[in-house]
Amino acid sequence: MxxxxxxxxxxxxxxxxxxxxxxxxxxxxxxxxxxxxNGSGKTTLxxxxxxxxxxxxxxxxxxxxxxxxxxxxxxxxLIATLPQHTDVSFGYTVKEMVELGRYPYQSTxxxxxxxxxxxxxxxxxxxxxxxxxxHVLLEQLSGGERQRAALARALVxxxxxxxxxxxxxHMDVAQQFKLLNLLKQSKLTVIAIFHDINIASLYCDRLLxxxxxxxxxxxxxxxxxxxxxxxxxxxTCMKRHEHPVLxxxxxxxVPFLEQSIDDVLWHVTQHENxxxxxxxxxxxxxxxxxxxxxMRWATTFVNRHVSLDYRCDDAEQEMIEFLRQQGFDEQWTxxxxxxxxxxxxxxxxxxxPVRFFVAVTAGVGNAVDSANAWRRADAIASPGTINTFxxxxxxxxxxxxxxxxxxxxxxKTKALYDKxxxxxxTHTIATGTSTDCxxxxxxxxxxxxxxxxxxxAIGKQLARFVYEATKTAIDRYNERKGENR
Amino acid sequence: MPKSFIQxxxxxxxxxxxxxxxxxxxxxxxxxxxxxxxxxxETLLHHMFHTPTHVPATISQIIVSIRLPRVVLAFLxxxxxALAGVAFQGLLKNVLADPYTIGVSSGAxxxxxIVFFFQLHLSFLGRFTLPIVxxxxxxxxxxxxxxxxxxxERNMAMETIVLIGIIMNAFFGSVISLMVxxxxxxxxxxxxxxxxxxxxxxxxxxxxxxxxxIIGSLGLFTHIRELNAFSFGERTAANIGVHVVRKKLWILxxxxxxxxAAVAVSGTIGFVGLVIxxxxxxxxxxxxxxxxxxxxxxxxxxxALADVVARTIIAPRELPIGVITSLIGAPLxxxxxxxxxxxxxx
Numbered sequence: 001m002x003x004x005x006x007x008x009x010x011x012x013x014x015x016x017x018x019x020x021x022x023x024x025x026x027x028x029x030x031x032x033x034x035x036x037x038n039g040s041g042k043t044t045l046x047x048x049x050x051x052x053x054x055x056x057x058x059x060x061x062x063x064x065x066x067x068x069x070x071x072x073x074x075x076x077x078l079i080a081t082l083p084q085h086t087d088v089s090f091g092y093t094v095k096e097m098v099e100l101g102r103y104p105y106q107s108t109x110x111x112x113x114x115x116x117x118x119x120x121x122x123x124x125x126x127x128x129x130x131x132x133x134x135h136v137l138l139e140q141l142s143g144g145e146r147q148r149a150a151l152a153r154a155l156v157x158x159x160x161x162x163x164x165x166x167x168x169x170h171m172d173v174a175q176q177f178k179l180l181n182l183l184k185q186s187k188l189t190v191i192a193i194f195h196d197i198n199i200a201s202l203y204c205d206r207l208l209x210x211x212x213x214x215x216x217x218x219x220x221x222x223x224x225x226x227x228x229x230x231x232x233x234x235x236t237c238m239k240r241h242e243h244p245v246l247x248x249x250x251x252x253x254v255p256f257l258e259q260s261i262d263d264v265l266w267h268v269t270q271h272e273n274x275x276x277x278x279x280x281x282x283x284x285x286x287x288x289x290x291x292x293x294x295m296r297w298a299t300t301f302v303n304r305h306v307s308l309d310y311r312c313d314d315a316e317q318e319m320i321e322f323l324r325q326q327g328f329d330e331q332w333t334x335x336x337x338x339x340x341x342x343x344x345x346x347x348x349x350x351x352x353p354v355r356f357f358v359a360v361t362a363g364v365g366n367a368v369d370s371a372n373a374w375r376r377a378d379a380i381a382s383p384g385t386i387n388t389f390x391x392x393x394x395x396x397x398x399x400x401x402x403x404x405x406x407x408x409x410x411x412k413t414k415a416l417y418d419k420x421x422x423x424x425x426t427h428t429i430a431t432g433t434s435t436d437c438x439x440x441x442x443x444x445x446x447x448x449x450x451x452x453x454x455x456x457a458i459g460k461q462l463a464r465f466v467y468e469a470t471k472t473a474i475d476r477y478n479e480r481k482g483e484n485r
Numbered sequence: 486m487p488k489s490f491i492q493x494x495x496x497x498x499x500x501x502x503x504x505x506x507x508x509x510x511x512x513x514x515x516x517x518x519x520x521x522x523x524x525x526x527e528t529l530l531h532h533m534f535h536t537p538t539h540v541p542a543t544i545s546q547i548i549v550s551i552r553l554p555r556v557v558l559a560f561l562x563x564x565x566x567a568l569a570g571v572a573f574q575g576l577l578k579n580v581l582a583d584p585y586t587i588g589v590s591s592g593a594x595x596x597x598x599i600v601f602f603f604q605l606h607l608s609f610l611g612r613f614t615l616p617i618v619x620x621x622x623x624x625x626x627x628x629x630x631x632x633x634x635x636x637x638e639r640n641m642a643m644e645t646i647v648l649i650g651i652i653m654n655a656f657f658g659s660v661i662s663l664m665v666x667x668x669x670x671x672x673x674x675x676x677x678x679x680x681x682x683x684x685x686x687x688x689x690x691x692x693x694x695x696x697x698x699i700i701g702s703l704g705l706f707t708h709i710r711e712l713n714a715f716s717f718g719e720r721t722a723a724n725i726g727v728h729v730v731r732k733k734l735w736i737l738x739x740x741x742x743x744x745x746a747a748v749a750v751s752g753t754i755g756f757v758g759l760v761i762x763x764x765x766x767x768x769x770x771x772x773x774x775x776x777x778x779x780x781x782x783x784x785x786x787x788x789a790l791a792d793v794v795a796r797t798i799i800a801p802r803e804l805p806i807g808v809i810t811s812l813i814g815a816p817l818x819x820x821x822x823x824x825x826x827x828x829x830x831x
Contacts, residue, residue, distance in 0.1 A: 052723060071728075089771060096770075097717070100725055101725055103725045103726055104726035106710070137770075
């Protein structure tokens, strides 16, 4: 059901046109966010909805009836407002303030305070977790508590719609989420102005973007939070990414873009027991590494040699300890292990179509044919044997990261095929080893690559160099095995 | 802040009623001829229930015709001014507002002096001409003050309203002086009346005042919840469903009624509406559910006692009662202003 219908609403203060033919609909039970830069008309729109301003042009329908039809008390039973600042009056207790919210339910001449009124007030105080402070004076509360007290007053109005003007202003992070979680659980129809796009995305079912008094767009966060839309509404460069836990889009501001002018982008040092690649600037990384796996930014990449019989219950923690001992900050480090002799690492680099760099260590003792791996009985993951590092001085989209990963994997598999590496248990040709690791790192500067599949310019070169490097690495591994024997 | 014993003691209706009764009895008892409380009780019971009495007729006469009307009038005027002060303060969210400081009393006084000066007697109003003209002037002054304040500064800061009150008092004061100057001897007594007095008024003044007092008090006592709502700002009041314009007008009308009528019968007695609500708020908090009735009782008691002081301190001569209230009120006013400015500048 449509709870609120705004139709062709325009508003002007004197000569200044603040809203121009605004139309939108809010459904019952929806959490509806209004966003826009300062001066876009958000607050004016809110004031029209709360009837603080009266309509000039256009119509607003609330619960099916025209907004001007309602008497003040009727309207207060339907819509409650939580203002940005709560006016606090000295000398009132929390409960006295909250009780005011029952005003629309009491008769004018002979107001009676019923048991139901009392119940609603105490329920609301519990809901905002202020029950223990109900007899405290308002001036003794913190800003967040005052805002919650104001919310309790709005809730005792038992409204169907709650209007919020930047409700979490002046609140710390914990208080913000407490308040918003509470609202989300309340199942009320909520219309709220937000400044923080990410908070809006997390909580709102739909968003309305305003700019210069006009509706720019209206839809779900997923529809609206794209980079060009945000840039057109807020004039700010932003990047979209995904919430780590929830299926919600988030945006991140890009304060400035540095151009790479350095000649030296990465620096390789080879130690007895590890290869360390350090980048001059942080690189964005997608990897399956033991430490720092997944998507993250990093400056240090460590490929550590461990003996073939390395066993540890908590390999990740042990690796972190190791990195710390070496003086690396694990927050900026991608770390992986290999049983291969570190001297056999293969490096290649190229300048076309962009500067990139590939490092591979390979051992095929644990070779596995993924197509037939289900026939194998073992499940032990011993230290990785084919570790591939790819560094690209370019700007990759998230999709390009995944495509680069696919491209590199396919190239590796083809190298194994051409080298006739066999899964010793299934006796078929292997596709990799049991614990391969791959790192795709990009400087996120310079040329932008939306795709990096096998047929793109960058993908072609990546595949070629990874294929060659992997083959060389397998050769070196086999040679050393021969030597040792 | 834990409440002191005195705060707790004064924070109930029984204590307040006892204090009010005591003030009334004291007012009747003290004077050129001291009268014991027992005689007062006897006389009152005799007049109400015709019980037998041993009080001499002369004493009884003093009690009923001279002292009692004076004390009752002082009590009612004190209560009225305190209620009006509470209403102004709640509505304007301004602890410095009282009928005197915002200039409404002076406006009403101009109305009263005009009635004296032109010997006004509107036939359809009869003897109520005086209070009704005063009330009209009070209301018009009030609306003008509010309009002026809002035009000067949208958020109506405390100091703005007080400044406008000063302007009003200065202007109306000179208007009254002008009329007194033109009138020669006849209006000389007006000057002492202007300082505020409840002397020599008799029951006729009480009966002149009571109807407006009842209507005005009822007007405020039926708007307790609205006054609480307005204390949180007009926006909040509107949000919880208060019909802002209508209720505001009701409250202003009631407060003007109380102020105008009080000025008409007793002149401009300053600061009662400032001192009493402030003290009462310290006792019971800001909630009007308690603030309003307690201010009523303490306001009445305060002015009855102030009257006792006014007529005994330099006996046999009398001080205008307004002198006493201003002596107490003006320093408090200064303190409140100081505190509000300090809060603003941090």
